[in-house]
Amino acid sequence: MTGDGVLADRTVATDPDAMLLSVHDLRVTFEVGRQTVKAVDGVSFAIKRGEIFGIVGESGCGKSATLRALIGLLPQSGVSTSGRVEYGGRNLLELGERSLRRLRGAEISMVFQDPMTFLNPVLRVSEQIEEALKQHTTLNRAERRLRAVELMRLVGIALPERRLREYPHQFSGGMRQRVLLAIALACGPKVLLADEPTTALDVTIQDQILKLLKRLRDELGMSIVLVSHDLGVIAQMCERVAVMYAGQVVESAPIRELIRSPRHPYTVGLLSSLPGLDANSRYLVPIPGAPPSMTELTPGCRFADRCPLVLDECRTWDTELLEAAPGHRSRCLRHELAGGGLA
Amino acid sequence: MSSLPPDTAVRTPVPIGPPRTAYSWVRWRGRLPFIVGLTIVLITFLAAVFAPVLTPYDPNSQDILNALAPPGTPGHLLGTDQFGRDVLTRLLYAARIDILIAVGATSFCLVTGSMLGLVSGFFGGRVDAILMRIVDIVFAFPFIVLVLTIIAILGPGLRNMFISIWLVGWVPYARIVRGEVLVAKRQEYVLAARALGFNRRRVMLGHLLPNVLAPAIVFSMLDAVNNVGLGAALGFLGLGVQDPQAEWGKMISDAQNFLATTWWLPTIPGLAIVFFGLGLSLIGDGLADRLRPE
Numbered sequence: 001m002t003g004d005g006v007l008a009d010r011t012v013a014t015d016p017d018a019m020l021l022s023v024h025d026l027r028v029t030f031e032v033g034r035q036t037v038k039a040v041d042g043v044s045f046a047i048k049r050g051e052i053f054g055i056v057g058e059s060g061c062g063k064s065a066t067l068r069a070l071i072g073l074l075p076q077s078g079v080s081t082s083g084r085v086e087y088g089g090r091n092l093l094e095l096g097e098r099s100l101r102r103l104r105g106a107e108i109s110m111v112f113q114d115p116m117t118f119l120n121p122v123l124r125v126s127e128q129i130e131e132a133l134k135q136h137t138t139l140n141r142a143e144r145r146l147r148a149v150e151l152m153r154l155v156g157i158a159l160p161e162r163r164l165r166e167y168p169h170q171f172s173g174g175m176r177q178r179v180l181l182a183i184a185l186a187c188g189p190k191v192l193l194a195d196e197p198t199t200a201l202d203v204t205i206q207d208q209i210l211k212l213l214k215r216l217r218d219e220l221g222m223s224i225v226l227v228s229h230d231l232g233v234i235a236q237m238c239e240r241v242a243v244m245y246a247g248q249v250v251e252s253a254p255i256r257e258l259i260r261s262p263r264h265p266y267t268v269g270l271l272s273s274l275p276g277l278d279a280n281s282r283y284l285v286p287i288p289g290a291p292p293s294m295t296e297l298t299p300g301c302r303f304a305d306r307c308p309l310v311l312d313e314c315r316t317w318d319t320e321l322l323e324a325a326p327g328h329r330s331r332c333l334r335h336e337l338a339g340g341g342l343a
Numbered sequence: 344m345s346s347l348p349p350d351t352a353v354r355t356p357v358p359i360g361p362p363r364t365a366y367s368w369v370r371w372r373g374r375l376p377f378i379v380g381l382t383i384v385l386i387t388f389l390a391a392v393f394a395p396v397l398t399p400y401d402p403n404s405q406d407i408l409n410a411l412a413p414p415g416t417p418g419h420l421l422g423t424d425q426f427g428r429d430v431l432t433r434l435l436y437a438a439r440i441d442i443l444i445a446v447g448a449t450s451f452c453l454v455t456g457s458m459l460g461l462v463s464g465f466f467g468g469r470v471d472a473i474l475m476r477i478v479d480i481v482f483a484f485p486f487i488v489l490v491l492t493i494i495a496i497l498g499p500g501l502r503n504m505f506i507s508i509w510l511v512g513w514v515p516y517a518r519i520v521r522g523e524v525l526v527a528k529r530q531e532y533v534l535a536a537r538a539l540g541f542n543r544r545r546v547m548l549g550h551l552l553p554n555v556l557a558p559a560i561v562f563s564m565l566d567a568v569n570n571v572g573l574g575a576a577l578g579f580l581g582l583g584v585q586d587p588q589a590e591w592g593k594m595i596s597d598a599q600n601f602l603a604t605t606w607w608l609p610t611i612p613g614l615a616i617v618f619f620g621l622g623l624s625l626i627g628d629g630l631a632d633r634l635r636p637e
Contacts, residue, residue, distance in 0.1 A: 105539030117531040
């Protein structure tokens with residue numbers, strides 16, 4: 001399993017026909033005052049039908065921006081997006097607002113981090129679920145009501161008929177996340193974009209929601225893009241994962257391989273800063289330093305200043321994803337050393 | 344084991360929760376102003392509707408022999424005015440006009456002002472700039488001066504009074520709602536609504552409006568009080584309701600010449616204005632407490 005070196009073949013190993021949604025060289029820049037922030041800088045990935053794909057990284061690394069850019073949910077002013085997001089033979093980034101609206105909520109749904117603020121406080125839960133159905137389906141009022149009850153059952157809410165009549169504030173955090181899921185699933189989407197869906201929940205509820213997501217994937221056969229800062233969550237859920245750092249994917253691999261033999265020093269750092277149960281991991285090992293300022297990015301590897309393996313050429317090379325093993329790519333010149341030297 | 348109390352002891356139901364009487368008293372006391380306000384407005388409304396049943400007189404029929412009779416005169420419970428018209432009758436019929444002003448003038452302003460504020464705040468940019476400059480200009484003039492100016496152009500009368508209030512009165516609603524929208528549109532449920540593929544109109548009317556309307560509704564109650572006052576003031580100045588129609592402000596102005604001798608004549612409609620205004624204010628207060636989103 002040694003790396004193939006700098007000049008290794010870098011084409012995508014997987015069959016593009018099997019891909020439901022593929023992202024090529026996505027770039028998102030924000031204009032903040034006079035400065036430009038490259039929030040997402042050349043991100044590419046692809047999701048298969050029925051797959052749970054993970055994106056992991058710390059706050060501000062561009063995870064959420066990536067997800068929102070996919071379905072055009074970033075603010076219109078001061079933001080520019082480029083690249084290609086292919087879904088159903090179309091480039092979503094070139095679709096007009098009208099066509100995008102037809103996709104959103106119907107074929108590509110989204111659940112968000114904080115179920116407290118993503119539900120409308122003044123509308124009953126039934127209204128919020130049924131409204132999604134009204135927008136995208138031809139069901140009549142009675143059918144929508146039935147479907148809402150069915151959805152509440154699907155996401156595991158007891159007494160659905162009664163709870164549908166309640167307002168969001170009458171639900172607990174975990175229950176609200178279930179409601180958000182019910183809304184997102186209302187029209188039977190093919191892709192569910194989950195933006196830190198469990199971050200605002202406590203650990204036991206988090207576990208319930210994750211199991212629910214997995215069950216829903218199995219039952220409904222949809223694909224899920226799961227974004228999280230928690231490698232533990234990603235490891236529990238995903239088949240393949242991309243690690244993001246400072247707006248770029250720094251490593252992508254099947255999850256088992258990523259955990260067993262990480263090939264980027266940042267991933268190694270993430271893994272060793274995870275809390276564990278064994279005696280050796282009494283203390284968490286932090287990654288020294290802080291991510292680079294997104295307004296003053298220098299050429300070369302963006303992790304160089306924090307990297308224990310840094311060489312002089314790290315600061316000058318045009319970084320790209322190198323094939324470290326089949327299906328395993330790393331944006332590190334010394335990827336063959338990264339796992340063994342540190343883990 | 345044997346030292347433990349028997350299982351049944353644990354299972355005996357224990358009353359849980361705050362003491363019932365104290366709790367319900369607090370709730371009731373909290374709602375009292377709202378209930379009182381509602382009662383006052385309801386009484387006024389019913390009195391206006393059932394005016395022909397409550398008094399045998401026509402508001403304009405004269406009992407010349409009994410002119411300026413004091414309250415308590417047999418057949419004229421609140422006395423008569425200088426033309427011998429029954430004060431109670433006129434008071435009740437006047438309530439119709441004043442309620443019409445409170446509801447008609449205010450609801451129109453509430454609706455148009457809120458809509459313009461919603462559009463202004465939601466779209467921002469040029470639309471917002473133009474609308475808000477208009478609002479600034481209207482705000483720069485004293486409200487009553489502007490209303491008087493418009494009536495001066497259109498001519499006195501009830502209809503023109505409505506038109507002039509409509510033209511000026513939407514402004515505060517637009518400003519209130521716009522401010523609320525600026526905050527609410529950054530809320531995440533708006534993003535969530537967009538993520539469901541809802542169009543702008545649905546996001547605006549279905550999701551934003553219910554969240555931003557509460558302050559405007561509360562303000563509309565105060566505004567209704569002001570409009571009743573304004574209607575009375577215009578009636579007093581002779582620019583609103585015209586003779587011989589009864590209106591509270593008009594009744595006061597008609598009676599002003601007799602202030603020294605028959606002080607009750609202007610006082611009675613004055614009290615009616617205070618009574619109705621108090622009711623509206625209390626409702627506004629109560630709504631302010633209730634409409635706060637949880």
